[in-house]
Amino acid sequence: MNQQNRILFAGDPHGNFKPLIAAAHKYRPEAIILLGDYDLDVPLESCLKEIDGVTEIWWIAGNHDFESPAKYNNLFNSAFSHRDLHLKVTEIAGLRVAGLSGVFLGRVWYPPQQPKWLGKQHYLHNQSASVQSSEMALKYKSAIWHDEFEALKALKADILVSHEAPGSHRHGFKVIGELAAAMGVKHIFHGHLHENYASIIRNNIKVSGVANGAVTDLFGNMLSEK
Structure with a gap:
């Protein structure tokens, strides 16, 4: 197996899993990492x-995955629930991969x-008793929270996978790059913005x-278009 194909990265499927399935069959990677926004009508393992x-199969979550209880449950309660990379570092195919799900929300942190x-x-301490006693709304679950983000900086990784983009993109966030630098990351792969590009x-x-719908290898080379 070509070493640069041992991990593949799949952009937001939005219900279309055919490109990443085809890439997995063609290149036979040790792992494929999904970058969020699945729009699941059925559990992820069915797709x-x-x-x-x-x-x-490893994954992080995107904003679409919190749009409804069904989409949320079909991901977070799927047979692949244990392959969630959010807020931790996992060794995959000999590399340390850190994951950051979700998006920045003005009502939480932007x-x-x-x-x-x-x-x-x-947040919960400053809400009413009824809010405190109920499960957090999906919108808030989709947010990137400051304390969790800061805690991630204490870990070390080779790769960061995130749904949000760093400052390399006009709609990205400089703090994502700062997180990667603190962790010693060499390469960031992100989805969300529906654009293939490379930057430093x-x-x-x-x-x-x-x-x-696109799939890239470890070097960022495009292997499959949607």
């Missing part, structure tokens, strides 16, 4: 049953503005934007 066993809430507990940011960190 990927053709490649379950062909390759390891850099470079200061966070409105330092974390989930800070501060600390010589490579960035690969992966468009919806």
Whole structure:
């Protein structure tokens, strides 16, 4: 197997899993990492049953995955729930991969503005008793929280996969690059913005934007278009 194909990165499927399934069959990677926004009408394993066993399937969540209880449950309660990379570092195919799900929300934290809430507990402590006793709304679950983001900086990784983009994109966020630098990351792969591009940011960190339905290799080379 070509070493640069041992991990593949799949851009937002939005219900169309055919490109990443085809890439998995063609290149036989050790793992494929999905970058969010699945729009699941059925559990994730039902969409990927053709490649379950062909390759390891890992994922982060995007904003669309919190749009409804059904979409949320079909991901977070799927047979691949244990392959969630959010807020941790996991060794995959010999590389340390860190994951950051979700998006920046103005009602929580929208850099470079200061966070409105330092974390989930800070937010809940300032809500009514009825809100405190109920499950957090999906919109808030989709948010990137400042305290969790800061805690991730203490870990070390080779690759960062995120739904949001770093400052390399006009709609990206400089703090994503700062997170990657603090972690010693060499390459960022992100989805969300439906655009294939390559860039280099501060600390010589490579960035690969992966468009919806596209698949890239470890070097950021495009292997499959939607």
